[in-house]
Amino acid sequence: MGRKAKGINAAKSLIRRRHHGRWLNAAFVTRLLKLKAKADPLEGSSQAKGIVLEKRQLEAKQPSSGMRKCCRVQLIKNGKQVTAFFPRDGAMKMVDEHDEVIIECIGGNKGRSKGDIPGVRWQVIKVNDQSLEALLNGRVEKARK
Numbered sequence: 001m002g003r004k005a006k007g008i009n010a011a012k013s014l015i016r017r018r019h020h021g022r023w024l025n026a027a028f029v030t031r032l033l034k035l036k037a038k039a040d041p042l043e044g045s046s047q048a049k050g051i052v053l054e055k056r057q058l059e060a061k062q063p064s065s066g067m068r069k070c071c072r073v074q075l076i077k078n079g080k081q082v083t084a085f086f087p088r089d090g091a092m093k094m095v096d097e098h099d100e101v102i103i104e105c106i107g108g109n110k111g112r113s114k115g116d117i118p119g120v121r122w123q124v125i126k127v128n129d130q131s132l133e134a135l136l137n138g139r140v141e142k143a144r145k
Contacts, residue, residue, distance in 0.1 A: 004017065005017075041080040042105075042122075048075050049101070050084075050102075051099070052071050052098060052100075053072040053073065053081065055092060057070065058070050061116045061117075064116040068116075068120070071086065073122075085122065088136055091136060094132065094135045094142060102125055103122040104123060104125050105121065127142065128143040
């Protein structure tokens with residue numbers, strides 16, 4: 001592009017230069033073309049309801065060694081399947097197959113997975129319309145659905 005235009009009639013070429021430069025920025029392109037919402041199984045929303053298909057344990061990435069408790073969830077809104085993490089000890093025992101759960105983003109960098117769990121971007125926060133936190137602390141009994 002060469003040097004930046006200066007002077008009294010430079011506005012149009014400066015605008016064109018700025019426009020071209022912005023499209024070289026990946027974050028700008030992603031935001032403008034709404035690529036995140038298109039690829040996101042939750043379709044841009046912060047939380048989504050789903051049905052537990054199976055419970056599974058995933059191995060943590062190096063150098064950690066542990067089995068992270070997760071489950072496969074099929075979203076009600078679009079039928080897509082995602083893997084969700086159970087936070088805290090004993091959370092896996094509170095959830096059975098075919099339970100209705102609410103999942104939310106796990107809070108990793110740029111919407112990616114967090115910590116040593118490979119490919120898991122979501123976590124379970126509610127089971128059968130009851131808070132997982134309250135179930136684990138013994139404040140409420142698990143509802144039958």
